[in-house]
Amino acid sequence: MTTDSYLGYSDRLLRLAGDLNTKPWHASRGAVESALNGQAAEQLRALVPRTVRRAQGAFFTGSHVRAQFEDLLEDSSAFWDPACGAGDLLLAAAGKQRLGASMRDTLHIWGKSLRGGDLQSSFVQTAKIRLFLLAATRHKERGESIDIDVASGLELLKGIRVADAYGELERTRSYDGTLVLNPPFGSMQAPADCGWASGSVSQAAVISSISASKICLGQQFVAILPDVLRSGSRYARWRSSIESVIDLKTIVPYGQFDDHTDVDVFLLAGRRRRRRTVPDPSALWWPQQTSSSTIEDIFKVSVGTVVDNRDPHSGPELPFLIARDLGDLGSIETPVRSRNFAGRTYKPPFVAVRRTSRPGLRSGGNARAAGTLVTGTQEIAVDNHIIVIESRSGSIAECNQLINILNSPKTSDWLDNRIRCRHLTVGVVRSIPWSQ
Incomplete structure (x- = not known):
């Protein structure tokens, strides 16, 4: 099962981006804004069957949850999303990046500071085009022209490529930047070296656990995760494992991921610390008991x-x-x-x-x-x-x-x-x- 049908949407975005060099900005602005805010997820549901989306764990971050996610991001010289999908979290990260003197300069900067990967080439292509559109929007808002064609612009975004999240994480010893994550929500067999569970577990739990341990000391980790990891009794050891490497700053229950995905999620933000033993999950995961009896x-x-x-x-x-x-x-x-x-x-x-x-x-x-x-x-x-x-x-x-x-x-x-x-x-x- 593949997501090849999504290529149709990616091709439409490519034409939209190409038109920016020839059409006036006011003629394209509305379409660009739609492409940057929720349309990628809508088109995924329209073009890719639900069975395929579930099998691939493909559920893109909507604009509402992305906005709340972006509020948790702190300034950083680099951002990495190992399971980037259509690039929503990379768009949030790009919002924290400075602009260059020209759009070409901006894409050159982002090509060095933004890293992302996904197994689906149509998703990767869409993520890169949306970053191009975001750069164009920000420069147009400054009253500047677009000085680079779309093919050359996408070539500059070298850090966004087809890649397996597990393989990339395993090959990474320490990432010196902010790691952002909205991993697949499906199930998988726990790896042999998993210290907090065995048997069938949440993919999101496995990927987030590996990701949290791969960033350098002091770097930020920000993730959107299924609420069962925050509140489920089965994932108490997962919570302790996250606390052992991440100094948690914020945990925010969000609610249902979107109107079409019947999964509640939460947002997590913290910074990498030296590994230590955590006997019990901290008070951040849920409100503390105030009643004297239960x-x-x-x-x-x-x-x-x-x-x-x-x-x-x-x-x-x-x-x-x-x-x-x-x-x-x-x-x-x-x-x-x-x-x-x-x-x-x-x-x-x-x-x-x-x-x-x-x-x-x-x-x-x-x-x-x-x-x-x-x-x-x-x-x-x-x-x-x-x-x-x-x-x-x-x-x-x-x-x-x-x-x-x-x-x-x-x-x-x-x-x-x-x-x-x-x-x-x-x-x-x-x-x-x-x-x-």
Whole structure:
């Protein structure tokens, strides 16, 4: 699977850039502004099938998140994006670069100070053309003419080329400049020498971990990463590994990457430091607990034990609770659904919460961690898509009080700041503040 269909857009940009030498600026300005602000991502969705985009991990940075990213960048003599795509982060970096006496001089400077790579030649070509268009825009804003043709201008941008991010990073001992990153969001097998995970992990986690260790002491590292790395319990060791080499300055939860990509992201900025041991992730990753007590102090929190498509239908026949049977009810008695199960069961009363949970209010205005009180006298088998919260005292009154807390806007806001993944974790639910 390739992204060759994107070449059509790259060719259109090439013609646009070529016209700048022959057409008046006012005739091209609108098209240039579109090319620099979001159009590359729009054309990717229009020209490249979703299956191919997912396989390649190709999701370009939009203009809104790029603007917030650019605010985190500090002045630097050099910038490198090892997975540059269509060059959005390089455009942000170029905004931090000085202009030369002419557009030719500017492109010569940028050719030395900007480095980027991508496996897709159509993306690399697009990135270089967009940098040419940005240089043209900045010089036109100064009232200057364009003194170089597009072919010669692209030739000066020698640091932007077809390259494999992993290979380039592995061959780099130390990069003396700012490293910017919006890596692929897909999954991969953890490298054999990965010290923080094994098996299938986020590509973004692997590339960011390698990248952070490749810059020189004192140099800046700025990245856009999937929120699961910031808030997911599985990536606690990844967070510690990043802290061991990066002196973190800023972590900003951003929200959904764009209207077409159902992944929440965050922005990270810091500077390279000498490697050190970090026993626990710092307070920067999420807001610190201010309540004196949490749900864990009063309740036992666990995940339902039935994996329905895998566990054998053996053992006693039991009432069986699954997520879609919770509905929007505040309470439910013994479930009518049943199943044979020989594993751990739960005795009511307890509160059931769906693990699947999008940031913000669900449809109908329900809270993100809306709870359902389960009552009755029989032991219940519970599906593993449900988080079970059991009162240590067995009090229905405490369960009802918990439901009020879970349903409150304050708790939904707290959860959105703490975890913007598409599911809740036991650790996060345990740490929800308990307020009377």
